[in-house]
Amino acid sequence: MNIDGKPYRTIWLGADGASAEIIDQTKLPFALEIVPLKTLEDAAHAISSMQVRGAPLIGATAAYGVALGLRDDPSDAAVDRACEVLAATRPTAINLRWALDEMQKAIRNQPHEARAAAAFARAAEICDEDVETCRKIGEHGVGLIRAHAEKKKGERVNILTHCNAGWLATVDWGTALAPIYRAHDEGIPVHVWVDETRPRNQGASLTAFELKAHGVPHTIIADNTGGHLMQRKLVDLCIVGTDRTTANGDVANKIGTYLKALAAKDNGVQFFVALPHSTIDWSLDDGSIIPIEERDAIEVTEMTGRLPDARSRPWRSRQKGARRRIMPSTSRRRA
């Protein structure tokens, strides 16, 4: 998607062909900073410090991390070490582990001197595949929005979303936001109600940032507000992402999604979950057994943001806090 008219992905190959670059999401929405990843450690740090987040983007970053780890030492031991370091960065297992498995497959049968190149090639492929998957979510989903636009005779379609399931959580397009970007790009008038999504405010800081950067009309609302808006007929449909979807179709997503689903049902508002096939966990029968990540209390008691006067320290170091906050957990929630 675009930032002020210029197309971006969340991760891409560096100009030297042997590094990667990312948008440092801990600095958003206040600054757009590009960070080079030159070593395995850089990639691991980017994931664990939440410079990158969102299951698909974590997977893509881990893939580049393996490639970076092999530049100087392409031995089997180095491959194993890289995968071990990267697997330990976040408990959001599904895409991370999947990406590491893919990298292993792409590398193992190669002679040592070809491994780094093969790894960079596979990492780029993983990124392209993610973009194509998300683009197709947009293609499939845009009809839902178009139907509302036709019924409303060109009046803008109001869509509520929770947390960030946009392009910043993937390599491009996003999941929940892909149909919205598609609709906007096709000229369908849309307006997005963005739940601020306490405690970490990924809605207010990331979803709002990316919608604004691409030029999509939107309004940040307190999480408490969605039900009232639905009662007043100010929401046409809801689209959210999912951290994990079980075999029976149960969806686990960021805390609070359930409350909006209840309100949608109570008010006859359509509620959609947009997801790639990789988010379906066929090994679980229903949602009640999905482990839920419990994060640090500091995320509720403290707040990041820009201070009212001090330009020299315009916001708190989220990065430092984020490291402290990652709990040893068995969960695979996207954060």
Place this chain on the structure above:
Amino acid sequence: MNIDGKPYRTIWLGADGASAEIIDQTKLPFALEIVPLKTLEDAAHAISSMQVRGAPLIGATAAYGVALGLRDDPSDAAVDRACEVLAATRPTAINLRWALDEMQKAIRNQPHEARAAAAFARAAEICDEDVETCRKIGEHGVGLIRAHAEKKKGERVNILTHCNAGWLATVDWGTALAPIYRAHDEGIPVHVWVDETRPRNQGASLTAFELKAHGVPHTIIADNTGGHLMQRKLVDLCIVGTDRTTANGDVANKIGTYLKALAAKDNGVQFFVALPHSTIDWSLDDGSIIPIEERDAIEVTEMTGRLPDARSRPWRSRQKGARRRIMPSTSRRRA
């Protein structure tokens, strides 16, 4: 209720018998500051700057405001002026206007020299009546909690509440929290899930403060969390206050209350609204026609709190912000 073992009300007669004193709620939870109200203007400022808030406490403060206005000038013109100034402080009409009407009745038939004393006496009565009303809410409500405690054989009863309908919103006891204080004082083990209640965070800053000060176990949660806790059987009952209740029993309360009610219904959790008779608006047939106060966007985009390092300016001036934020509105929502 108690603050660190010492009993307090939210407003009381000053030691000189001709002023009032309040707890400055804009300083909570970081500092307990007592502010004397010596003039009509002090009282009006206390209401408009939200040093006091909550419909019953606003009414009590307005009553003392009238008394303060008559100390030097007990003429009919002065009475009218006092009521006019105080009526304009907040759009939360019901209790404010009721209190001003009560004061007029108590004063008008008195000779000028007796008016100030009559006004102070009636203001004190209004406070005592509010305390008695709230005490009775506790008396009526404690049985609901006791029933859970008996069923759980002494295990603690988990109660969820939204916003602040505690003693800080009234003169003492509170509405929603009155049964909880009563249960706690009777030795029934209770634990309160306190919604932080975005955007103004009255749950995190006021409800949590007063529960802690009185020694009631509690946990602040993000507003998104309540539904999940109910799904996991971690909520035994919900008790909330109400800003206005219509003739058919519809309840309007702080934004987000509806979402918790839906989750309670979906999970078979009891959901109670605790209110004094004065909150029932017999003139309205149902809740859909209750006007809803729309407040300033700054309450979502900005945040008050203690800064991480600067002791000299430990939190932002909420008072200044609050003045800016009061919208000309027809609503009577308690804030």
